[in-house]
Amino acid sequence: MTEELRIGVFICHCGINIGGVVDVPAVVEYASTLENVVYAERNLYTCSSEGLEAIKSAIHEHELNRVVVASCTPRTHEPLFRATCKEAGLNPYLFEFVNIRDQCSWVHMHEPEFATEKAKDLVRMGVAKAARLEPLEELTSDVIPSAVVIGAGISGMTAALSIAKNGFYVHLIEKGSEMGGLLRRLYKLYPTEELAKEFLEQRIKAVEEHERVELHLSSSIKDVEGYVGKFKVILDENGVEKSIDVGDIIVATGAKELEPEGLYEYDGEKVITQLQLEEKLRREDLNRNGIENVVMIQCAGARGEVVKYCSKICCMNAIKNAKLIKEANPDINVFIAHNELQAYGEEYELYYRDAKKAGVRFLRFPLEKRPKVRKSDGKLVVDVFHERLLMDIPLEADLVVLSTPLVQNPDAEKLSKMLKVPLGQDRFFFEAHVKLRPVDFATDGIFLCGTAQGPKDIEESISQGYAAASRATIPLAKGYVSSEAIISSVDEAICVGCGICESVCPYGAVEVVETEEGRRAKVTGVKCKGCGTCGSSCIKRAIKMQHYTDDQLIAQERTAFVTEREVVS
Amino acid sequence: MKEEEVKIVGFLCNWCCYAGADLAGVSRFQYPPNMRIIRVMCSGRVDPVIILDTFLWGADGVFIGGCHPGDCHYLQGNYYAEKKIDMAKRLLKKAGVEPGRLRLEWVSASEGERFAGVMKEFTEEIKELGPIKFEKDEMEAACIAAADYSLRILATKEKELLEEGNKYGEVFTRHEMDRLLDDMVREEYEAKRILLKLKRPMSVKEIASELNLKPNVVFRHILDLKRYELIEAHEIRDNTPTYIAKVEEGVE
Numbered sequence: 001m002t003e004e005l006r007i008g009v010f011i012c013h014c015g016i017n018i019g020g021v022v023d024v025p026a027v028v029e030y031a032s033t034l035e036n037v038v039y040a041e042r043n044l045y046t047c048s049s050e051g052l053e054a055i056k057s058a059i060h061e062h063e064l065n066r067v068v069v070a071s072c073t074p075r076t077h078e079p080l081f082r083a084t085c086k087e088a089g090l091n092p093y094l095f096e097f098v099n100i101r102d103q104c105s106w107v108h109m110h111e112p113e114f115a116t117e118k119a120k121d122l123v124r125m126g127v128a129k130a131a132r133l134e135p136l137e138e139l140t141s142d143v144i145p146s147a148v149v150i151g152a153g154i155s156g157m158t159a160a161l162s163i164a165k166n167g168f169y170v171h172l173i174e175k176g177s178e179m180g181g182l183l184r185r186l187y188k189l190y191p192t193e194e195l196a197k198e199f200l201e202q203r204i205k206a207v208e209e210h211e212r213v214e215l216h217l218s219s220s221i222k223d224v225e226g227y228v229g230k231f232k233v234i235l236d237e238n239g240v241e242k243s244i245d246v247g248d249i250i251v252a253t254g255a256k257e258l259e260p261e262g263l264y265e266y267d268g269e270k271v272i273t274q275l276q277l278e279e280k281l282r283r284e285d286l287n288r289n290g291i292e293n294v295v296m297i298q299c300a301g302a303r304g305e306v307v308k309y310c311s312k313i314c315c316m317n318a319i320k321n322a323k324l325i326k327e328a329n330p331d332i333n334v335f336i337a338h339n340e341l342q343a344y345g346e347e348y349e350l351y352y353r354d355a356k357k358a359g360v361r362f363l364r365f366p367l368e369k370r371p372k373v374r375k376s377d378g379k380l381v382v383d384v385f386h387e388r389l390l391m392d393i394p395l396e397a398d399l400v401v402l403s404t405p406l407v408q409n410p411d412a413e414k415l416s417k418m419l420k421v422p423l424g425q426d427r428f429f430f431e432a433h434v435k436l437r438p439v440d441f442a443t444d445g446i447f448l449c450g451t452a453q454g455p456k457d458i459e460e461s462i463s464q465g466y467a468a469a470s471r472a473t474i475p476l477a478k479g480y481v482s483s484e485a486i487i488s489s490v491d492e493a494i495c496v497g498c499g500i501c502e503s504v505c506p507y508g509a510v511e512v513v514e515t516e517e518g519r520r521a522k523v524t525g526v527k528c529k530g531c532g533t534c535g536s537s538c539i540k541r542a543i544k545m546q547h548y549t550d551d552q553l554i555a556q557e558r559t560a561f562v563t564e565r566e567v568v569s
Numbered sequence: 570m571k572e573e574e575v576k577i578v579g580f581l582c583n584w585c586c587y588a589g590a591d592l593a594g595v596s597r598f599q600y601p602p603n604m605r606i607i608r609v610m611c612s613g614r615v616d617p618v619i620i621l622d623t624f625l626w627g628a629d630g631v632f633i634g635g636c637h638p639g640d641c642h643y644l645q646g647n648y649y650a651e652k653k654i655d656m657a658k659r660l661l662k663k664a665g666v667e668p669g670r671l672r673l674e675w676v677s678a679s680e681g682e683r684f685a686g687v688m689k690e691f692t693e694e695i696k697e698l699g700p701i702k703f704e705k706d707e708m709e710a711a712c713i714a715a716a717d718y719s720l721r722i723l724a725t726k727e728k729e730l731l732e733e734g735n736k737y738g739e740v741f742t743r744h745e746m747d748r749l750l751d752d753m754v755r756e757e758y759e760a761k762r763i764l765l766k767l768k769r770p771m772s773v774k775e776i777a778s779e780l781n782l783k784p785n786v787v788f789r790h791i792l793d794l795k796r797y798e799l800i801e802a803h804e805i806r807d808n809t810p811t812y813i814a815k816v817e818e819g820v821e
């Protein structure tokens with residue numbers, strides 16, 4: 001840039017917070033001696049309306065083209081000062097923040113001289129960076145006002161319906177030939193004990209009837225490209241390839257029950273899973289077979305046996321099925337062999353007590369001595385180790401029911417690669433932040449709900465479906481997305497197209513593309529979040545991380561203990 | 570600043586360590602005033618070249634603060650940071666500087682007290698080491714080596730090679746990786762030392778004796794440097810060819 005640098009420095013007293021320790025007038029005096037600084041002043045509170053006015057009038061009066069404020073922390077006040085610069089007609093990215101409160105006056109309270117020296121150094125570094133700042137623009141990009149929901153289980157249907165009701169078009173994609181997911185295989189739901197079938201039918205009807213939901217059954221995702229606002233999803237619908245353009249994507253692919261092959265004498269007939277039991281209950285064929293004893297084994301395959309995690313829903317599900325058996329046939333003995341038992345919340349706790357009252361018997365085993373199933377005289381016997389008696393209790397069983405955990409679908413791996421979103425250690429889809437962004441992926445415009453994220457019951461799946469839908473509706477309703485101004489950029493003249501940047505970018509924001517000059521990296525501005533890992537990885541140092549460029553960081557680091565004049569000489 | 574005070578520069582990631590430093594402030598946890606903080610968005614942004622340049626310009630210690638593993642705001646930036654800092658440490662060692670002068674620490678936004686504690690500890694460590702001492706040529710060679718592609722590839726790909734393996738699915742053991750890193754760092758560092766020596770024309774023997782390297786090793790580097798057009802033959806002096814660097818390769 002050929003324009004003459006005119007830097008203005010504003011040092012804040014922050015009442016006594018800074019001024020009580022740091023010699024602010026001395027810092028102002030020092031700042032005014034620095035290279036390119038044409039104006040320096042101090043304010044009682046730079047963030048007050050007088051302080052902000054002072055910045056604005058100084059920008060005009062002294063024709064400032066860079067502003068440095070030394071005060072508190074950019075983490076709270078940077079947006080305010082940037083906005084002030086903008087109001088005065090200065091590009092907001094020509095502003096630099098120096099923290100002399102949290103890093104100076106508050107942490108060196110008993111060493112005012114050192115604190116003052118440090119404040120001077122920090123201001124000098126800030127001025128050196130400011131001299132190298134470049135104006136940046138925030139990009140905006142239009143959003144196609146429709147969404148794709150992958151998976152038509154209960155959470156996917158809920159999400160699709162919710163988006164449609166908000167006025168946007170939804171493509172609901174289901175790999176199976178009908179909607180409903182796991183819910184389709186259940187008999188009754190806890191704690192209300194309504195029939196899953198009836199519950200599901202209302203939902204299916206609502207989805208089918210909604211004019212803004214387009215259903216794609218027997219469809220699989222072939223490819224996904226694009227970014228928030230402009231995704232292109234390629235489908236294989238019954239062998240026909242289709243391309244759908246949407247603004248954002250919800251992953252609701254669900255989970256499946258672990259098949260307990262080789263565990264507890266599992267055979268699918270006498271030793272079955274809870275889902276197989278639900279099937280039997282639905283057909284009401286338990287009493288027809290003269291079954292007298294049912295033993296359920298909790299945590300079968302979970303918590304260290306096959307998978308490490310607790311599947312969360314199996315306790316309540318087993319209690320429900322046990323209670324239903326007992327209530328329908330009081331003569332059948334039903335045992336639940338468990339380690340811990342989760343019946344959380346008041347409602348579930350009451351339900352558990354009802355099950356006990358109905359005659360379901362609970363037996364606790366230690367996790368390191370899980371029950372064993374054996375055959376004796378053609379009959380099944382389950383040995384449950386009793387913690388107090390320190391011996392096996394043999395339970396005769398006509399039917400053994402294994403409460404197995406939910407596990408990720410095998411095709412999730414492929415989908416995660418297509419969408420460039422991560423799977424966690426347990427192979428379930430991994431959200432951006434467990435507490436702060438529970439239904440977002442780190443990648444903008446892709447959201448998550450239901451058991452694809454981990455085991456959860458119907459109620460939680462529905463809540464998450466609503467949550468994901470409301471998150472997904474935000475860009476659709478706004479109609480545009482604005483990206484960070486602080487993004488990386490590639491110098492094509494230096495880039496050799498090696499692709500190392502592409503491999504480190506967690507957002508798929510850098511890609512190697514064919515150009516007339518050969519293979520070159522290209523940054524998609526709206527996808528970039530500005531971490532700069534591509535820049536520090538680039539083998540030719542061809543990537544510039546805006547606002548944190550090599551030049552700027554080096555200028556800061558070199559002026560940490562010497563002046564800019566000494567650096568230049 | 571008094572003579573005996575050591576100078577430290579810190580690069581802190583915006584989301585965790587910088588926030589932790591803010592919390593130390595808000596909570597008034599006192600710590601020594603030796604470090605000057607530079608804010609970056611992610612510890613993964615911190616380039617080994619910049620770290621070494623910071624030492625070159627007189628810092629006695631450099632501190633990098635990132636998010637705890639698994640907490641990175643950008644998912645994996647801190648893992649890459651770890652490998653890059655490891656590379657910078659290896660190069661520091663080559664340049665005759667104690668690797669302990671460079672420290673990477675994970676500090677979360679809620680660990681204000683810990684940040685102050687780490688500051689006290691690190692300042693003490695650096696004070697014990699005293700002011701930094703190095704040969705300018707050696708540190709410059711380390712800087713240029715960090716800027717060159719081979720070590721940059723290795724620092725970035727290390728994670729992948731250890732976890733997923735190379736193109737042929739061969740996963741490196743820690744031991745193999747260390748050996749590869751040692752070899753590559755030594756090779757690159759030697760080559761850059763030679764390159765810097767060749768600001769004036771020199772023969773293989775002269776370089777070998779000045780850098781205390783074997784002549785055949787120097788000759789191999791000379792051939793490589795020539796192939797990459799970084800140096801050229803200068804003149805024949807007493808039946809011995811001399812070489813000179815083509816372009817002044819400065820440290821940015």
